[in-house]
Amino acid sequence: xxxxxxxxxxxxxxxxxxxxxxxxxxxxxxxxxxxxxxxxxxxxxxxxxxxxxxxxxxxxxxxxxxxxxxxxxxxxxxxxxxxxxxxxxxxxxxxxxxxxxxxxxxxxxxxxxxxxxxxxxxxxxxxxxxxxxxxxxxxxxxxxxxxxxxxxxxxxxxxxxxxxxxxxxxxxxxxxxxxxxxxxxxxxxxxxxxxxxxxxxxxxxxxxxxxxxxxxxxxxxxxxxxxxxxxxxxxxxxxxxxxxxxxxxxxxxxxxxxxxxxxxxxxxxxxxxxxxxxxxxxxxxxxxxxxxxxxxxxxxxxxxxxxxxxxxxxxxxxxxxxxxxxxxxxxxxxxxxxxxxxxxxxxxxxxxxxxxxxxxxxxxxxxxxxxxxxxxxxxxxxxxxxxxxxxxxxxxxxxxxxxxxxxxx
Amino acid sequence: xxxxxxxxxxxxxxxxxxxxxxxxxxxxxxxxxxxxxxxxxxxxxxxxxxxxxxxxxxxxxxxxxxxxxxxxxxxxxxxxxxxxxxxxxxxxxxxxxxxxxxxxxxxxxxxxxxxxxxxxxxxxxxxxxxxxxxxxxxxxxxxxxxxxxxxxxxxxxxxxxxxxxxxxxxxxxxxxxxxxxxxxxxxxxxxxxxxxxxxxxxxxxxxxxxxxxxxxxxxxxxxxxxxxxxxxxxxxxxxxxxxxxxxxxxxxxxxxxxxxxxxxxxxxxxxxxxxxxxxxxxxxxxxxxxxxxxxxxxxxxxxxxxxxxxxxxxxxxxxxxxxxxxxxxxxxxxxxxxxxxxxxxxxxxxxxxxxxxxxxxxxxxxxxxxxxxxxxxxxxxxxxxxxxxxxxxxxxxxxxxxxxxxxxxxxxxxxxxxxxxxxxxxxxxxxxxxxxxxxxxxxxxxxxxxxxxxxxxxxxxxxxxxxxxxxxxxxxxxxxxxxxxxxxxxxxxxxxxxxxxxxxxxxxxxxxxxxxxxxxxxxxxxxxxxxxxxxx
Ligand SMILES: Cc1cc2nc3c(=O)[nH]c(=O)nc-3n(C[C@H](O)[C@H](O)[C@H](O)COP(=O)(O)OP(=O)(O)OC[C@H]3O[C@@H](n4cnc5c(N)ncnc54)[C@H](O)[C@@H]3O)c2cc1C
Ligand code: HEM
Ligand code: SF4
Numbered sequence: 007x008x009x010x011x012x013x014x015x016x017x018x019x020x021x022x023x024x025x026x027x028x029x030x031x032x033x034x035x036x037x038x039x040x041x042x043x044x045x046x047x048x049x050x051x052x053x054x055x056x057x058x059x060x061x062x063x064x065x066x067x068x069x070x071x072x073x074x075x076x077x078x079x080x081x082x083x084x085x086x087x088x089x090x091x092x093x094x095x096x097x098x099x100x101x102x103x104x105x106x107x108x109x110x111x112x113x114x115x116x117x118x119x120x121x122x123x124x125x126x127x128x129x130x131x132x133x134x135x136x137x138x139x140x141x142x143x144x145x146x147x148x149x150x151x152x153x154x155x156x157x158x159x160x161x162x163x164x165x166x167x168x169x170x171x172x173x174x175x176x177x178x179x180x181x182x183x184x185x186x187x188x189x190x191x192x193x194x195x196x197x198x199x200x201x202x203x204x205x206x207x208x209x210x211x212x213x214x215x216x217x218x219x220x221x222x223x224x225x226x227x228x229x230x231x232x233x234x235x236x237x238x239x240x241x242x243x244x245x246x247x248x249x250x251x252x253x254x255x256x257x258x259x260x261x262x263x264x265x266x267x268x269x270x271x272x273x274x275x276x277x278x279x280x281x282x283x284x285x286x287x288x289x290x291x292x293x294x295x296x297x298x299x300x301x302x303x304x305x306x307x308x309x310x311x312x313x314x315x316x317x318x319x320x321x322x323x324x325x326x327x328x329x330x331x332x333x334x335x336x337x338x339x340x341x342x343x344x345x346x347x348x349x350x351x352x353x354x355x356x357x358x359x360x361x362x363x364x365x366x367x368x369x370x371x372x373x374x375x376x377x378x379x380x381x382x383x384x385x386x387x388x389x390x391x392x393x394x395x396x397x398x399x400x401x402x403x404x405x406x407x408x409x410x411x412x413x414x415x
Numbered sequence: 416x417x418x419x420x421x422x423x424x425x426x427x428x429x430x431x432x433x434x435x436x437x438x439x440x441x442x443x444x445x446x447x448x449x450x451x452x453x454x455x456x457x458x459x460x461x462x463x464x465x466x467x468x469x470x471x472x473x474x475x476x477x478x479x480x481x482x483x484x485x486x487x488x489x490x491x492x493x494x495x496x497x498x499x500x501x502x503x504x505x506x507x508x509x510x511x512x513x514x515x516x517x518x519x520x521x522x523x524x525x526x527x528x529x530x531x532x533x534x535x536x537x538x539x540x541x542x543x544x545x546x547x548x549x550x551x552x553x554x555x556x557x558x559x560x561x562x563x564x565x566x567x568x569x570x571x572x573x574x575x576x577x578x579x580x581x582x583x584x585x586x587x588x589x590x591x592x593x594x595x596x597x598x599x600x601x602x603x604x605x606x607x608x609x610x611x612x613x614x615x616x617x618x619x620x621x622x623x624x625x626x627x628x629x630x631x632x633x634x635x636x637x638x639x640x641x642x643x644x645x646x647x648x649x650x651x652x653x654x655x656x657x658x659x660x661x662x663x664x665x666x667x668x669x670x671x672x673x674x675x676x677x678x679x680x681x682x683x684x685x686x687x688x689x690x691x692x693x694x695x696x697x698x699x700x701x702x703x704x705x706x707x708x709x710x711x712x713x714x715x716x717x718x719x720x721x722x723x724x725x726x727x728x729x730x731x732x733x734x735x736x737x738x739x740x741x742x743x744x745x746x747x748x749x750x751x752x753x754x755x756x757x758x759x760x761x762x763x764x765x766x767x768x769x770x771x772x773x774x775x776x777x778x779x780x781x782x783x784x785x786x787x788x789x790x791x792x793x794x795x796x797x798x799x800x801x802x803x804x805x806x807x808x809x810x811x812x813x814x815x816x817x818x819x820x821x822x823x824x825x826x827x828x829x830x831x832x833x834x835x836x837x838x839x840x841x842x843x844x845x846x847x848x849x850x851x852x853x854x855x856x857x858x859x860x861x862x863x864x865x866x867x868x869x870x871x872x873x874x875x876x877x878x879x880x881x882x883x884x885x886x887x888x889x890x891x892x893x894x895x896x897x898x899x900x901x902x903x904x905x906x907x908x909x910x911x912x913x914x915x916x917x918x919x920x921x922x923x924x925x926x927x928x929x930x931x932x933x934x935x936x937x938x939x940x941x942x943x944x945x946x947x948x949x950x951x
Contacts, residue, residue, distance in 0.1 A: 060857075063908055108432070110432075110440075113441070273896075315906075362434070
């Protein structure tokens, strides 16, 4: 079918550098039927409607009815984390995690990490001194969020080589092309990561500190405490979601600024531009292009099509954010845009839990790169991309510069 | 700097609280309270909050202006063949939310003529919802509730000036000081006032309060901040319930006397009202339904001392808050020949006011709490809404139509949306919950005070109410707009174990126009007239 091939083209690795022109084509069929009876939705209004539609479930079809997936290789299976749960469980678990992260109980927690984030950013950029080329991804955009989420959660930063592989297995299943083998790898990784976090949780129970893991193992609120299994799944989700996404926002951000030297110049002169700029970035070059996580619980009529009960639904958030029916001149990067109602962090009850942290990290990351790198320029454009079409971003981003402005300290 | 959050749009994502925790706070899971006038030190953070809000509901130094429906809308210019847009005279009577909003839209649409705002309050326009919430509890100072100053409005402000009459044929508004202000087009936005305690002598006792204006709030805040005794709230509508909530938050003992079967029954029906009643009792409110206050008693100095209730009891109280609803500010329109009465000012869906015969006028418009307009979704019945969001939306329609010719006029068809925060819960509604015969809980848990209730009338969905579930409201709004069948019969996330519609037990809708009678006189079609018979 000619119709279905457009989405296959988008998924094809050759289109990773520029999926946007294909999104325009895709939007001509707002609700597209794809293989195996799945549906792909790509227009703004329709996606917003579906994000707020209670007839849509985020539970993995294989988890429906059954309890936690069966054990693999002798490791205990873990229940799905709240990103793959529905209300009321989703709401309860998210609320319990939020107790230690944001309002109403800990409204100052994320802002409180400001100094730490600045320090990490400063150290990473200090390390560029002496050279005149850097891979923004490996030497900056990846280590920053990993270090931050490790500190927040209370996971030793040195263990990064261990959980890097597990995280990759998680992220792989977000690729709409992923098959059962990937799903099996994820289940195994989930169990291994769970066992790893379980040891940390035990340690925190014996000796609590001020990190999130300690909060989760010791805390009780009105909703009670999380079971140990749910706690491990939650911590695993935060660990993975906390860096596999932010890395792309920082890398995409630098790439976009270098492609728009006028904006980069302006940002140097007007540091306050950074906040609206980040929101525009989340619209224009978002880290999360698609959410392949949903299933229809009932027949859903939308944009003249009926998505039948049981159908799998993929939301192309990045296509919606370029929808000319919603954003005038959508392919223009314009930080002055008044209207910033983008879907970069999703929407509805699964709206990104870590959005405030991601914003904080990206704010300091981009501001400092722009302030400190003298005459930065792209070495290759487009840069090489990661495989994944859902979490899309450069695998490497080589930048040349003339020098590094010393940090004041 | 001045901040307005369009709480009809806010879905409780809390991103603003992360960014500026000293300005935005979350009361319970979803009820957002904020300081409308934070200090300039907070500017950077507030702007960050504004940028981050996922539904872009935060306005800084501007009045809420979101165009519903998510689509950016072009504003075609009006046909200015008559030159009205260039040099006409617009007068707006009532300088509050609806009046200010209309003024702003008029200018945005290119109206360059003279613009006069007449308001009987001496303050700059201010926002009322905080008065029964963050202001009353003392979280935000009273003077912080002023609405954004619109520097580029270029309007003449006649504040502290009362309109006392309207000459429709001579196109003049009469002021209390004898002046007359001529207009080409007029907007009536005089809103409502608190219904006073019916016994005048009792109402005059020191300690008997109402809550509508900034002065009312100052007085009540003063009494709540200093005293310690029991507070009596008379009437458990939204205002009364919010006051009771604030009393409990301040640890003041409070009795709520409600004539009806439950709190909020007038707006949400008895079934959902009963849940609000349980919430009140859980928070230590002495709630007495089916009970009226029969007398308020003072001491020799004229201070309130006690209240007698219809259940036979006498309460010792020094503060009583009369929350018996509102009276529409139509007195100044007496004799003007418009369809104005206790029910408000009748107008068409384009906000054009009807004259007393039901003929639509072309130069007189109405918007906000004062207006009463037909809504096609509700069988063209006339609705009068005392909702913040309605004032904002309707004022925009009115202003647009004031500068547009016949072919470019808009109809006010947006569904009513209301919010209230009480006892740490954010209550929102969409549609008209009293337009219902049945109601059903479709999502969440009543026990946890987090649920969605859907209302149906003759087999179609007409309204929905959420308690701390605002993110789903949009979905139900679309069901209403599409006249979806009731009860909804599809599977949903968070469905309760039992899903069964029950009778909604809403009040009679006819009630609003009680006491208003019209007689029709004359025989020839050319001389038939309707005349209002005013209640004594
Ligand atoms: C305490 C309180 C809490 C509220 N909370 C909520 C809430 O949580 N959610 C919600 O949706 N809504 C709430 N509301 C309702 C909301 O504030 C109103 O819907 C809104 O104020 C309506 O605006 P308006 O401009 O139509 O009328 P008003 O605000 O009533 O303004 C009318 C103005 O006209 C003036 N006026 C009257 N007669 C004359 C005259 N003859 N000459 C000159 N001026 C005159 C009045 O003094 C007043 O200033 C609340 C209201 C109050 C009082
Ligand atoms: C720029 C960086 C980030 C982007 C673009 C991003 C994007 C998203 C998106 C689009 C979703 C919704 C998924 C869906 O509905 O299908 C989501 C959910 C989520 N994100 Fe993020 N994210 C980022 C950073 C983070 C960080 C730093 C954390 C952790 C601290 C995090 C934790 C989560 C969690 C836990 C969820 C699931 C929420 C739920 O199901 O309720 N994210 N994110
Ligand atoms: S929706 Fe906007 S205004 Fe409402 S709580 Fe969230 S960020 Fe704040």
